[in-house]
Amino acid sequence: MTQHPLSVVLAGGGTAGHISPLLAIADALRAERPDTRITVVGTASGMETRLVPAAGYELATIDRVPMPRRPSGDLVKLPVRLVRAVQQAGAILDQSAADVVVGVGGYVSTPVYLAARRRSIPVIVHEANARPGLANRVGARFAAVTGVAFAQTQLPGAVHVGMPMRREISGLDRSAARAAARQALGLAAETPTLVVTGGSSGAASINRAVEAALPALAAAGIQTLHITGRGKSLTDSAGQRLAAPGYTQVEYVDGMETAYAGADLLLARAGAGTVCEISAVGLPAVLVPLPHGNGEQALNAESLVAAGGALTVADSLFTADWISGRLIPLLADPAALDAMSKASASLGIRDADRRMAAFILETSGRSKA
Template sequence: METNKSNSNSSENGKVRIILAGGGTGGHIFPAIAIANAIRNQRPDAEILFVGAKGKMEMEKVPQAGYNIKGLDIAGFDRSSLFKNISLPFKLIKSFSQVKNIINEFKPDAAVGVGGYSSFPVLKYAQSKGIATFIHESNSFAGKSNMMLGKNATKIFVAGEGMGKFFPAGKIMITGNPVRRAIVNSTATRDESIRSFGLDPNLKTILAVGGSLGARSINEIMAQHVSELESLNLQLIWQTGRATAQRFIERGRPSKNVWVNDFIHDMDKAYAAADVVISRAGAMSVAELCVAKKPVVFVPYPLAAEDHQTVNAKYLVDRDAALMVKDSEVNAKLFGAITRLATDEALQEKLKTNIAKYAVTNADEIIAKEILALL
């Protein structure tokens, strides 16, 4: 579908207007905010509006970043309960009506989809109106919604090679994944960062993160072994995520060598404080850890589409840039793997040196420049 040329010329006649759609997890929200910030840096007069799903994380995080957001009444397919999907068609119809009103009122020159429930109706309607649409696909396996939207997209930004099996080859541009500027430009020191979490700079520090929503298997292992850390001269910064957070917070808080909460707001300080990291292997977590140059034990989420988190982790593991423990093996292997890594400085240095080779620090700037050039 061709872009509506009369609409796209508004960037020459006045302010450029761009919608960013998507969310659900930090892995979608923070790259979208990074892209928005890069657009603003290159075009300070740009008017930017986010569209997300009501009740999801973006409705809080986007306003905190200084942007307006409209919420849609939309949800994804719930594989755990077919009963919960009864209202899905009605929500989808309602969301398209909401999108129509948002786009007709805001009159964007472009819509950018970053993944998540709200991306599909926004980009689908924008394409029907001849508005330029851009997709950012962060993972090594494209989501079904993005694959459907890709046929009529103006341009598709991807993290790495091999995405031609999902999208029209001529529309693909390899950019890497946008990492938050606070992490890219971090000047946080290890000791100051550790003290900001109320911990001791003289102890080796483990950072355990399972993504913004949490990782049950990682949390369960940390809960089982948290009392053993002090005798090993180790301390822990533990982001539990929001799912069942209170139980894990109560487990960790009595220990003076543990900082625990459902969310870490200053991830640049968390990375600076960490000597070693336990993490899921979502695309954005991987991108951030490459930039932060951290020795990491990945625990890929086993139910990710096409097992793409294992693919993400294995790419680095095969290059001696990370370690990996399967989710099914965490009980037997994870605590031993992270404590051995925490005491093996030679292995830490090797992993840090190798993971740093895969850091991309300017994906947000490249994506913003490409979007603005085509408007």
């Protein structure tokens, strides 16, 4: 009997934090088994509507089912919404003849996990954050494999695999790529370099502190590449794009591996993807965890800080004075930066995408040609 090509359904979306590892897993799986049919399930309102087709994968959508954390009108509507979304997910699994379901969390994953369980389709979970979300806490209860990005993540049967990431990042040699990266970014080749990013949507508090610290950074001979976030360009009192000595402002960089290669030090939030990527490439960092939510960003950074690869500062304490008193002296200390780089790299995992792909093939029984 001829065996049909492997069919894998990947569920996740909403934010880049879910979509990036999902696409990295898909790429690794396709590299291993090019004939694999891959279907991504998301919602019609998330970033996946743009990113998944751009990466060359089929996208199917189901209704978004918010999981209210307190009594509200959404809580009353939850049962009906969830039943409908599970039905929609089940139709996608049936149409694709799914052999394995892989979920990375987020609103869309819970209905797909439940639909897979009803059909006895094996489920594989990947949790990106140190503190797992509700969807993956549900999925991990009956998952065949649960991979986690951080060793301290508490889920049943968790296997520490690291964070699936694009090969351009996981395979980056910062030293070898530095000169070309700085040239591409319009930066001086030998000047101490700070790269600032608040993620794709920017971080207003980080942007304000950096803007106020620009005179001190320039006086210290530091050049700054400030990735402000889409629609978050900084302007001066005349409404013109902010300019200062040694300061380069862009809304985004197409390929963060270039920014990582050009940086001596990164200033950023502590999203799971950022923490894992800078560990993989050995980039020293100052991390300002997002002050909202369930505190997951501070937890994401804990191991890296404990190892000596990064510093953290509370959002409320991150000011121009902190930059002058702590960050600038660090950038002026090559030995300290080198020690941080080595400490960061000691935690880095570069093959999480391939490990997740191997789990998929083993679970499906297709691990051998």
